[in-house]
Amino acid sequence: MADRPLPLVCPPLAVRVYGIADARAALSVAREIAAADAPCDAVGLIADAGAAALAGPAWWAALVDALTAEFPDIPFIPVLDCGDAAGAVLAAVREGCRHVAFSGREDVRDSLAPILTAAGGRLYRPGDLPPAADLRWARDRVARLRAIVAETRQTGGM
Numbered sequence: 001m002a003d004r005p006l007p008l009v010c011p012p013l014a015v016r017v018y019g020i021a022d023a024r025a026a027l028s029v030a031r032e033i034a035a036a037d038a039p040c041d042a043v044g045l046i047a048d049a050g051a052a053a054l055a056g057p058a059w060w061a062a063l064v065d066a067l068t069a070e071f072p073d074i075p076f077i078p079v080l081d082c083g084d085a086a087g088a089v090l091a092a093v094r095e096g097c098r099h100v101a102f103s104g105r106e107d108v109r110d111s112l113a114p115i116l117t118a119a120g121g122r123l124y125r126p127g128d129l130p131p132a133a134d135l136r137w138a139r140d141r142v143a144r145l146r147a148i149v150a151e152t153r154q155t156g157g158m
Helices: 020-035 057-070 086-094 106-118 141-155
Strands: 014-017 043-047 076-081 099-101 122-124
Touching (some): 014 020, 020 043, 020 057, 020 141, 057 076, 106 122
Parallel strands (some): 014 043, 099 122
């Protein structure tokens, strides 16, 4: 089965998520873009590498639930990075996470992918994910992301 890249249009907007502030900034900017009648089909919220092992899938699921309640009008694709930990992928599925990145062995990935598919989700390879804006050190995450979006529109890519 051929993998597809993460489908994003906003312009292609993906943000590395270290905590809820990064995600809120991304969805706030997406809301501004949508209000300006620009296409905004989905925003990629991509957890930091190995976040499932560090914070756990329950943390990610709670973050997604909070964002869904706060931004019901903005579609987003929350991708939890499980690194090479197959057990973290299974735990993520149990917590209801539907978009999971896995960087482990290909034979293990081939075993995990049908489990995600059966749960209505998708298992991503690291190469399937778009470049993600890293707002971690920005004093004003929203302003930084606005600047990135403006630059992306001028150059045609992130």
